[in-house]
Amino acid sequence: MTAKEIRQTYLDFFKSKQHHIVPSAPIVVKNDPTLMFTNAGMNQFKDLFLGEAAIKYARVADTQRCLRVSGKHNDLEEVGIDTYHHTMFEMLGNWSFGDYFKKEAIAWSWELLTEVYQIPKDQLYVSIFEGDEKEGLPRDTEAFELWKQFVPEDRIILGNKKDNFWEMGDTGPCGPCSEIHVDCRPLAERNAVSGKDLVNADHPQVIEIWNNVFMQFNRVKDGSLKPLPAQHVDTGMGFERLVRVLQGKTSNYDSDVFQPLIQFIAEKSGFEYISSAEPGDKGWNEAVAMRVMADDIRAISFVIADGQLPSNNKAGYVIRRILRRAVRYAYTFLNLKEPFLNQLVPVLADQFKGVFDELYLQKEFVQKVVLEEEVSFLRTLATGIQRFERYETTSSIDGNFAFELYDTFGFPIDLTELMAREKGWTVDMDGFNQALAEQKNRSRAATAIDTGDWVIVNEDNDTEFIGYDHTEIETEILKYRKVSAKGKEQYQIVLRQTPFYAESGGQVGDTGRLEDHSRQFWVEITDTKKENGVIVHYTDTLPTDVEGKFWAVIDEDRRVLTEDNHSATHLLHAALKKVLGTHVNQKGSLVNADNLRFDFSHFAKISDEDLAQIEHIVNQKIRANIRLKEQRNVPYDEAINSGVTALFGEKYGDFVRVITFDDHFSKELCGGTHVKATGQIGYFKIISESAVAAGVRRIEAITADKAEQFIVNQSNELSQLKGLLKGSQNISAAVQALIEENARLKKEVEKSILAKAGDMKQDIAATATNINGVNFIATHVDLPNAEAVKNLAFEVKALVPDLYLVFTTLIDDKPGITVMIAENKVSEQLNAAKIVRELGKEIQGGGGGQPFYATAGGKNAAGLAQVLVKAEDFLK
Numbered sequence: 088m089t090a091k092e093i094r095q096t097y098l099d100f101f102k103s104k105q106h107h108i109v110p111s112a113p114i115v116v117k118n119d120p121t122l123m124f125t126n127a128g129m130n131q132f133k134d135l136f137l138g139e140a141a142i143k144y145a146r147v148a149d150t151q152r153c154l155r156v157s158g159k160h161n162d163l164e165e166v167g168i169d170t171y172h173h174t175m176f177e178m179l180g181n182w183s184f185g186d187y188f189k190k191e192a193i194a195w196s197w198e199l200l201t202e203v204y205q206i207p208k209d210q211l212y213v214s215i216f217e218g219d220e221k222e223g224l225p226r227d228t229e230a231f232e233l234w235k236q237f238v239p240e241d242r243i244i245l246g247n248k249k250d251n252f253w254e255m256g257d258t259g260p261c262g263p264c265s266e267i268h269v270d271c272r273p274l275a276e277r278n279a280v281s282g283k284d285l286v287n288a289d290h291p292q293v294i295e296i297w298n299n300v301f302m303q304f305n306r307v308k309d310g311s312l313k314p315l316p317a318q319h320v321d322t323g324m325g326f327e328r329l330v331r332v333l334q335g336k337t338s339n340y341d342s343d344v345f346q347p348l349i350q351f352i353a354e355k356s357g358f359e360y361i362s363s364a365e366p367g368d369k370g371w372n373e374a375v376a377m378r379v380m381a382d383d384i385r386a387i388s389f390v391i392a393d394g395q396l397p398s399n400n401k402a403g404y405v406i407r408r409i410l411r412r413a414v415r416y417a418y419t420f421l422n423l424k425e426p427f428l429n430q431l432v433p434v435l436a437d438q439f440k441g442v443f444d445e446l447y448l449q450k451e452f453v454q455k456v457v458l459e460e461e462v463s464f465l466r467t468l469a470t471g472i473q474r475f476e477r478y479e480t481t482s483s484i485d486g487n488f489a490f491e492l493y494d495t496f497g498f499p500i501d502l503t504e505l506m507a508r509e510k511g512w513t514v515d516m517d518g519f520n521q522a523l524a525e526q527k528n529r530s531r532a533a534t535a536i537d538t539g540d541w542v543i544v545n546e547d548n549d550t551e552f553i554g555y556d557h558t559e560i561e562t563e564i565l566k567y568r569k570v571s572a573k574g575k576e577q578y579q580i581v582l583r584q585t586p587f588y589a590e591s592g593g594q595v596g597d598t599g600r601l602e603d604h605s606r607q608f609w610v611e612i613t614d615t616k617k618e619n620g621v622i623v624h625y626t627d628t629l630p631t632d633v634e635g636k637f638w639a640v641i642d643e644d645r646r647v648l649t650e651d652n653h654s655a656t657h658l659l660h661a662a663l664k665k666v667l668g669t670h671v672n673q674k675g676s677l678v679n680a681d682n683l684r685f686d687f688s689h690f691a692k693i694s695d696e697d698l699a700q701i702e703h704i705v706n707q708k709i710r711a712n713i714r715l716k717e718q719r720n721v722p723y724d725e726a727i728n729s730g731v732t733a734l735f736g737e738k739y740g741d742f743v744r745v746i747t748f749d750d751h752f753s754k755e756l757c758g759g760t761h762v763k764a765t766g767q768i769g770y771f772k773i774i775s776e777s778a779v780a781a782g783v784r785r786i787e788a789i790t791a792d793k794a795e796q797f798i799v800n801q802s803n804e805l806s807q808l809k810g811l812l813k814g815s816q817n818i819s820a821a822v823q824a825l826i827e828e829n830a831r832l833k834k835e836v837e838k839s840i841l842a843k844a845g846d847m848k849q850d851i852a853a854t855a856t857n858i859n860g861v862n863f864i865a866t867h868v869d870l871p872n873a874e875a876v877k878n879l880a881f882e883v884k885a886l887v888p889d890l891y892l893v894f895t896t897l898i899d900d901k902p903g904i905t906v907m908i909a910e911n912k913v914s915e916q917l918n919a920a921k922i923v924r925e926l927g928k929e930i931q932g933g934g935g936g937q938p939f940y941a942t943a944g945g946k947n948a949a950g951l952a953q954v955l956v957k958a959e960d961f962l963k
């Protein structure tokens with residue numbers, strides 16, 4: 088069976104068991120502060136496990152794109168080294184939300200593996216939770232008895248809490264699990280050593296293939312376990328491992344999931360892929376590099392396709408590090424010194440066509456983003472290598488320097504060790520590891536959030552957002568909790584009904600007040616966010632009495648201005664498509680009361696003419712006062728077939744909300760708040776257009792009051808400029824004349840400076856003193872700019888042979904030093920770059936340059952005299 092057939096067989100099997108097949112959620116998580124990426128199939132159903140959302144389907148199955156590169160579930164370091172860990176992987180899963188439990192989950196997993204996929208039963212082992220006395224958890228005898236129907240008792244393994252009690256993190260849904268392991272060793276090895284002894288022993292051929300998790304508990308802040316509102320089943324089967332087993336391979340990378348990528352790399356690099364190579368063997372480093380590249384491009388491509396661009400922050404930084412890791416392996420072990428990784432994107436996209444089409448539909452965009460990142464990093468890598476080559480030591484590289492190479496230039500420590508060995512050096516690994524640990528601790532401290540347990544006020548988890556129709560509502564507090572972050576304490580409140588819009592889709596969360604029933608006292612709501620589908624209101628203080636009725640009231644003025652900007656982004660999106668082409672797609676946005684920011688796919692700077700046309704179209708639609716057409720609870724397929732614009736990387740439900748401003752102009756899926764008619768926006772003004780990343784441009788704009796104020800300010804500035812130009816009606820011509828006159832005067836000044844320097848050079852040359860065969864000059868020169876000083880130094884050098892020259896300067900009250908040395912006199916001691924660094928200390932500054940010419944700047948002019956005294960010391 089091919090990988091595609093294996094995947095479809097899984098989905099078809101569970102469809103026959105009355106499971107609803109759902110699409111994969113985006114790999115980038117947007118509404119869960121505890122997660123950066125989807126790292127398990129259950130992530131998108133977390134709110135269902137916690138009882139915080141209504142269950143639409145009691146039985147669900149899917150194949151979910153997952154990423155494990157940080158935090159508790161981190162497989163990054165094993166990727167490429169072993170044969171079965173991956174950064175991005177597919178998790179085949181089936182779920183029961185309060186429906187079936189252990190009996191059906193165990194029976195169906197066995198049926199699928201042994202009867203449908205026909206894996207030999209004598210190669211399978213199962214494990215159950217042995218219990219944990221400390222936690223007060225008994226042995227899972229129910230699972231044990233159920234498995235006895237299918238396998239002999241000697242193939243049922245008792246697992247400890249580490250292996251057989253599944254937890255998402257420090258808090259959250261959890262429960263005992265029952266794993267299925269497969270022994271892929273040859274028959275002779277299986278007869279010689281029982282596979283039972285190798286389960287969970289990191290044997291590359293005895294691997295876990297399926298995990299049935301029985302969600303029964305919620306781990307709360309104090310570490311205790313509380314029963315979930317209902318019992319659930321969460322199963323996960325690693326797709327790549329399953330394909331390997333069914334295709335009879337000994338490595339995931341030998342299956343048709345990875346081989347198209349690996350063979351492409353092998354062909355283009357000229358290195359053979361030796362799958363069986365072990366550490367120390369010929370071809371081992373090359374094989375690891377190919378596996379790393381094939382694996383990492385999957386993670387990189389799907390995350391970019393889901394809307395997360397490489398950057399220096401959070402999820403974007405993680406992806407940038409993964410990408411650079413792959414480029415380093417290609418550079419170091421496959422001699423690929425030019426951008427190459429991007430060429431794998433079309434190969435990967437073709438593989439997943441019909442499965443995850445979001446990549447195929449954006450393959451050109453994703454490839455260009457990867458290419459830009461490669462080009463940038465290869466420049467950084469070259470700079471780092473130069474930095475390494477300038478490092479001075481006779482034996483060992485300092486750990487802090489190794490960490491600088493790792494952190495600033497992206498050098499893996501093994502690359503630094505390799506380059507050091509070539510020079511006969513070692514690396515201070517203890518120092519490196521200490522610096523790395525300190526950075527991780529700083530990062531953890533900066534992002535640490537201490538979240539308390541929810542305090543239940545009203546036993547009801549049904550919350551309702553009524554903010555599309557109301558700006559205030561009488562409501563009740565359902566629950567609250569304390570949250571501490573960066574030394575600040577806040578409270579999170581969940582209301583039964585709320586008009587507060589929670590930050591989502593680029594629109595900021597509402598602010599406002601929670602008033603008591605008398606409306607005499609209130610607390611300020613400072614922000615509103617969504618967590619696992621629940622609307623959470625932030626406040627610095629709690630109401631004195633959290634029970635009873637409250638009035639939830641949004642800041643209506645702020646909401647109106649935010650709506651102006653949000654609706655303007657829809658008009659802008661449509662105008663961009665009309666002017667630039669249908670390739671334009673939204674890649675991000677920020678909408679608040681002050682302005683709007685819109686990121687979109689486009690590969691060139693937008694001309695001034697096109698920007699003017701885009702702005703004109705948007706303002707035309709504003710003046711047309713187009714009424715909002717809002718459609719709620721539209722079936723997703725119906726909406727898509729109607730030609731609506733949907734965004735890549737967004738998770739849409741079965742029913743969606745459609746926002747339309749003119750059926751022939753702007754029609755988008757959107758959950759945000761909008762103006763009732765476009766005339767409310769008033770006026771739209773583009774402030775800037777810039778590049779964000781390869782293939783992504785950004786427009787920033789303002790509307791309504793801010794746009795009006797902008798025009799007023801521009802008009803006032805224009806009036807002032809006219810006044811300065813003595814009322815000239817043709818301002819452009821007047822300014823151009825001033826520019827030309829300024830350029831003419833500059834040339835005259837430069838001529839004067841050159842003449843002055845010409846007069847100085849003979850006098851300075853005459854002051855040369857011969858010390859040990861070197862003509863030494865040290866003097867202060869009074870010139871208005873650094874270029875003139877440099878020219879004078881070179882002119883003196885042309886007059887005086889065997890020269891060692893030191894100038895001090897004071898330009899715009901800033902002290903400076905210039906050192907010039909004749910090339911034939913440059914030595915270890917007489918080196919301009921070294922000398923200028925040492926002399927720079929006298930003026931509390933520093934600098935650098937070449938061995939024959941270097942400069943320095945500083946802030947202590949009083950030290951210039953000492954510089955001239957000290958300069959002669961380098962000749963002793």
